[in-house]
Amino acid sequence: MESDAEEAAAAGAPGAGRLKGSPELTVDADMREMAKTAAWSVSSCKAGNGVAALRDDNLDTYWQSDGAQPHLVSIQFQKKVQLQLVVLYVDFKLDESYTPSKISIRAGDGFHNLKEIKTVELAKPVGWVHISLSGADPLETFIHTFMLQIAILSNHLNGRDTHIRQIKIYGPRPNPVPAQPFHFTSREFMTYSTIR
Amino acid sequence: METLMVDRVHSSLRLFMHRNAIFLCERLCAQFPSETNVQLLATCYLHNNQPYAAYHVLKGKKLPESRYLFATSCFRMNLLREAEETLCPVNEPNMEVPSGATGHYLLGVIYRCTGRISAAAEQFTQALTLDPLLWAAYEELCILGIAEDTDECFSESTALRLQQEHTSTPTLVKSNFANENRVLSSRVSASLGDISPKQIKQLHANNIAEVSGYPHVRPTALHVQNSSTSNVAQFDTPSPTAAQTSSIMPPPLFRNVHVYQNTISGDAPTKQKANGVNQPLRRKYMDEARLKKVSGRLFNCDSTSIPRRSVRLKDTATNSNSNTSQFGGNGTGHSSGKLRVNSSTPSKLCSTAIRSVQVRKGKPRATENFDEGSRYEVIDEMWTDNISGTSSSVSTADGRSFEQDKAERILLQDSKLALGIRELLGLFRTLGEGFRLSCLFKCQEALEVYRKLPESQFNTGWVLCQVGKAYFELVDYLEADRYFELAHRLSPCTLDGMDIYSTVLYHLNEEMRLSYLAQELISIDRLSPQAWCAVGNCFALRKDHETALKNFQRSVQLDSRFAYAHTLCGHEYSALEDYENSIKFYRCALQVDERHYNAWYGLGVVYLRQEKFEFAEHHFRRAFQINPRSSVLMCYLGMALHSLKRNEEALEMMEKAIAADKKNPLPKYQKALILLGLQKYQEALDELERLKEIARHESSMYALMGKIYKQLNILDKAVFCFGIALDLKPPAADLAIIKW
Numbered sequence: 001m002e003s004d005a006e007e008a009a010a011a012g013a014p015g016a017g018r019l020k021g022s023p024e025l026t027v028d029a030d031m032r033e034m035a036k037t038a039a040w041s042v043s044s045c046k047a048g049n050g051v052a053a054l055r056d057d058n059l060d061t062y063w064q065s066d067g068a069q070p071h072l073v074s075i076q077f078q079k080k081v082q083l084q085l086v087v088l089y090v091d092f093k094l095d096e097s098y099t100p101s102k103i104s105i106r107a108g109d110g111f112h113n114l115k116e117i118k119t120v121e122l123a124k125p126v127g128w129v130h131i132s133l134s135g136a137d138p139l140e141t142f143i144h145t146f147m148l149q150i151a152i153l154s155n156h157l158n159g160r161d162t163h164i165r166q167i168k169i170y171g172p173r174p175n176p177v178p179a180q181p182f183h184f185t186s187r188e189f190m191t192y193s194t195i196r
Numbered sequence: 197m198e199t200l201m202v203d204r205v206h207s208s209l210r211l212f213m214h215r216n217a218i219f220l221c222e223r224l225c226a227q228f229p230s231e232t233n234v235q236l237l238a239t240c241y242l243h244n245n246q247p248y249a250a251y252h253v254l255k256g257k258k259l260p261e262s263r264y265l266f267a268t269s270c271f272r273m274n275l276l277r278e279a280e281e282t283l284c285p286v287n288e289p290n291m292e293v294p295s296g297a298t299g300h301y302l303l304g305v306i307y308r309c310t311g312r313i314s315a316a317a318e319q320f321t322q323a324l325t326l327d328p329l330l331w332a333a334y335e336e337l338c339i340l341g342i343a344e345d346t347d348e349c350f351s352e353s354t355a356l357r358l359q360q361e362h363t364s365t366p367t368l369v370k371s372n373f374a375n376e377n378r379v380l381s382s383r384v385s386a387s388l389g390d391i392s393p394k395q396i397k398q399l400h401a402n403n404i405a406e407v408s409g410y411p412h413v414r415p416t417a418l419h420v421q422n423s424s425t426s427n428v429a430q431f432d433t434p435s436p437t438a439a440q441t442s443s444i445m446p447p448p449l450f451r452n453v454h455v456y457q458n459t460i461s462g463d464a465p466t467k468q469k470a471n472g473v474n475q476p477l478r479r480k481y482m483d484e485a486r487l488k489k490v491s492g493r494l495f496n497c498d499s500t501s502i503p504r505r506s507v508r509l510k511d512t513a514t515n516s517n518s519n520t521s522q523f524g525g526n527g528t529g530h531s532s533g534k535l536r537v538n539s540s541t542p543s544k545l546c547s548t549a550i551r552s553v554q555v556r557k558g559k560p561r562a563t564e565n566f567d568e569g570s571r572y573e574v575i576d577e578m579w580t581d582n583i584s585g586t587s588s589s590v591s592t593a594d595g596r597s598f599e600q601d602k603a604e605r606i607l608l609q610d611s612k613l614a615l616g617i618r619e620l621l622g623l624f625r626t627l628g629e630g631f632r633l634s635c636l637f638k639c640q641e642a643l644e645v646y647r648k649l650p651e652s653q654f655n656t657g658w659v660l661c662q663v664g665k666a667y668f669e670l671v672d673y674l675e676a677d678r679y680f681e682l683a684h685r686l687s688p689c690t691l692d693g694m695d696i697y698s699t700v701l702y703h704l705n706e707e708m709r710l711s712y713l714a715q716e717l718i719s720i721d722r723l724s725p726q727a728w729c730a731v732g733n734c735f736a737l738r739k740d741h742e743t744a745l746k747n748f749q750r751s752v753q754l755d756s757r758f759a760y761a762h763t764l765c766g767h768e769y770s771a772l773e774d775y776e777n778s779i780k781f782y783r784c785a786l787q788v789d790e791r792h793y794n795a796w797y798g799l800g801v802v803y804l805r806q807e808k809f810e811f812a813e814h815h816f817r818r819a820f821q822i823n824p825r826s827s828v829l830m831c832y833l834g835m836a837l838h839s840l841k842r843n844e845e846a847l848e849m850m851e852k853a854i855a856a857d858k859k860n861p862l863p864k865y866q867k868a869l870i871l872l873g874l875q876k877y878q879e880a881l882d883e884l885e886r887l888k889e890i891a892r893h894e895s896s897m898y899a900l901m902g903k904i905y906k907q908l909n910i911l912d913k914a915v916f917c918f919g920i921a922l923d924l925k926p927p928a929a930d931l932a933i934i935k936w
Binding site for chain 2: 029032173174176178179180181182183184185186187188189190191192193194195196
C-alpha cells in the first residue's frame, strides 16, 4: 500500500517522475502515425512473439525478447522524417516482470551513429505510455532522423526479458497544399486551397 | 395458342412477374421456335437481370432486333468487343446498325468505354439526328465536350421534321383519346415507319408514346449501366404522371385488343415478327397496331363500348383534371396517384386494363425517371401540362359522335401536335443548353439558362442538382449546399449528384451533416457508388484516410466506370503519401473520362509534391484547359510555374486568378509568396496588407508577413506579426518555424 502511494506520488511529479501509462491513446489531430512504411527490427525474439506483434494493432499479442539486455527495437525510415512522439502499450498487471522499467530512445542515421535523445522510467504502467521527443526549446519540437531505436535497459522486478504489446510513432502531418511554407488555418483559405 | 402465350408473357413482363414470364416464354420457344419468340425470351431474361442467359439464347442470331438485344446483353456483361462486333460487324461494313437511334447510341457508348472518342461522338450525333428526342445521346455529347448548340439540335427544323413524322400517319376514329394522344405523340421518334395507315389514331398515338418511351428506355438502361445505379431499379417505380395520362386513354383500347385476340389468331404472330421490336412494351403496342390494322371492324364491334367509354371519360376526366393539375405542381413526388384514378372506372376489365396501361406507360417513364433523376419527370410534367390543357377538350368531346367531328379533330390534333413538339423541344433546348454549358464549365451562363425554366421544372431533383453542381464548380459552396439540400429534400432517391454534394459538405467542414447524408444514402441504396463516396468523404474529413480509401474502393468496385470514385481514391492515396498508387488511380479516372479535370489536378499535385515541376505544370495546364474558369486551378498553375522559376508567367496567372474570383484569398497569398521569392518585399507586404482586409484570421498570412519583416530586418514588426500568427493557433509544424 505504501509502495503504491509512493508510486502514485512519483507518477504525479511531471518530467522527472516515472510514466504510468493511460488507458486511451490520445494524440493531437495534427500528428499522424509515421512508421507504416518503415523497417522494423528487434534484437531478439521468442518464436511466435516476433516483431509483427508490435504493429498488428492487437493489444493481446506482444513481442517477447529472448536475449541479453538491453533489448532493442530499431525503426529505419526510407527518408529523413520529423518525429514528435513515441507511444508504447505495456501492461504491468498482465506482464509483471516482463514490463519495461527503463527505456532509452536513440536516433541517428544508422546503427553506427545512434545518439541517445531521451530516457524515461516507467512505474508499473498499464496502458499507453506517451513519450514526447520534443526538447524544451520550440526549435526542437521535432527530431529529424533516418532511424529511431528504442532500447529497453531494464524491466520491473529485474526481469530479463520484456513484453511490449504495441508501438506507434507520431510526427507532424504534411501540408495538404503542396509547396507552402505555412499551414492554412482559416476556413476561407482552406475552402479555396484544394480541389477535390 | 402462340398468340395467347405471347400475350401472357407480355402481361407478365408488364406486371413485373419476370419469373412467370420466363417460364411461359421458355414453353413458347420450345413449342414454336422462331426468332421473334427467342427475342422475347431474351427480353424476359434481360428484364430479370440475367444478361448471360439472353446472351446464350441469342448467340448467332442475325435479325436486327436480335443483334440489338445481343449487343445489350454483351454490354451488360462487359463484353464490349462482342457487343461492338454485333452492332457493327467488321466483315460487313455496310450493314446497318440495328434499331436506329438507340443502336447508334449503344455503339457510341461502347466506343466511349473503349476510348475511341471521335467515333463515339460520331455515333451519338447520328443517334441524335435519327431521334432528336434522344436526350441520352445529347447528354453524352455534352460530357464529351463537343455537343453543338441546342439551338441547332432542337431547332425549328427538327420540330418540323418531328411533326411531319406524325402527320404522315393517317388519322382514324376514336379521337376522344386522340387529343391527348396527339400530345403524347409529340414525343415520337422516327422509327415508326411500319405503322400502317389504317390504325386508330389513339392506338397509333399509344404506339408512338410507347415507342418514344422505348428509345428512352434502352439508352437509359445502358446509361444506367454507365452511371452505375442498380439495374433492377430501372424498371421500378412507374411514374404517377404516366398514370394520369393513361387513365383517360384506353380501356376501350384494351378491350378491343382482347376482343381481337380472341377472334383472330393467325395474323398477329406474323405481324409481330415483321415488326422486329426489342422491347416487349413496344412490341405489344406494335402488335396492337397490327391488330388494329386488320380490324377495321373493331369499331363496329365496339359500338357498344362507346357509350361506356364516354361515360367513363366523364368520370375520369374530372378526376384526371384535378390529378394532373395537382401533379403539375407537385414537382417530383412519386405519389401513388395511379390507383386513385383506377377506382373510378366501373368495369373490372377496364380497370385492369387501365392499370396495365398505366404500368406499361409507367415503365418506360420509370426507367427514364430512375436513371436520370427527375429529368424525365420534367418531361412527364410537360406532358401533364399539355394534358391538363387537352383533357378539358376531351370531356367536351364526350357528347359528340366520332365520325362527324373527325375532320375537326384532326386539324385540332395537328396544331396540338405542332404545339406539343415545339414545347417539348423548347424544354429540351433549355435543359440541353444548361447542361452543355455546365459541362464546358461556363457555370454562370449555365445558371442563367437554368433559371429560365418554369418553376415546376426547376424544382426537380435533376435540375437542382445541376444548379448545385454549377455553384460547386464556381467554388461557391454555400449556394451549392443550399441547392443540393433542396434537391435531396425534394427527391431523396436521386443519387446522381449526391457524391458532389458530399464533397461540398467536405469543403464546408460540416462533419455532422455529411455523416447524416452518408448514412441516409447508404440506407436508400447500399449498392450505389455515390453513397459510398459520401461515406468515404466522411472519413476523409476526419483525416482517417485509410478507412476513406476503403470506402472509395468499394465505390470503384460497384461501378468501375464512375470516374469520380477513382479520383477520390487517388486523393486518399495522395494524402497517405502513396504516390504511385494515387497516380495509378488518377490515370484510371482519366481513362474513364478524359475531361475529368479533378484527376488532372490530382496528378499535378502529386508531381508538385514529388518536385517534378515540369510534369506538374503540364497536368495543371491540361486541367486548366478543360476548366478555364476555376480560380483554384489558375492558382495551382501559377504555383507550378513559380516552382519552375517562370515567375513572370506565374504572376500573370495569379492576376488572372485574382480577377476570376474576388473571394478567393489564395491567389493573393501566392502572389505575395512569389514576390517574396523575387525579393520584392514591399510589394509582397502590400499584397498581404490587402489580403488582411479580406481574411483576417489566417495565421499563415501573418506568419508570412513576419517572415518578410524579418528579411527586411524590421524586427519589432516581425515579432508583432508572428505573435498574431501564434495567437491564431497554427499546427505544430508552423510553431516550430515561427518560434525562432
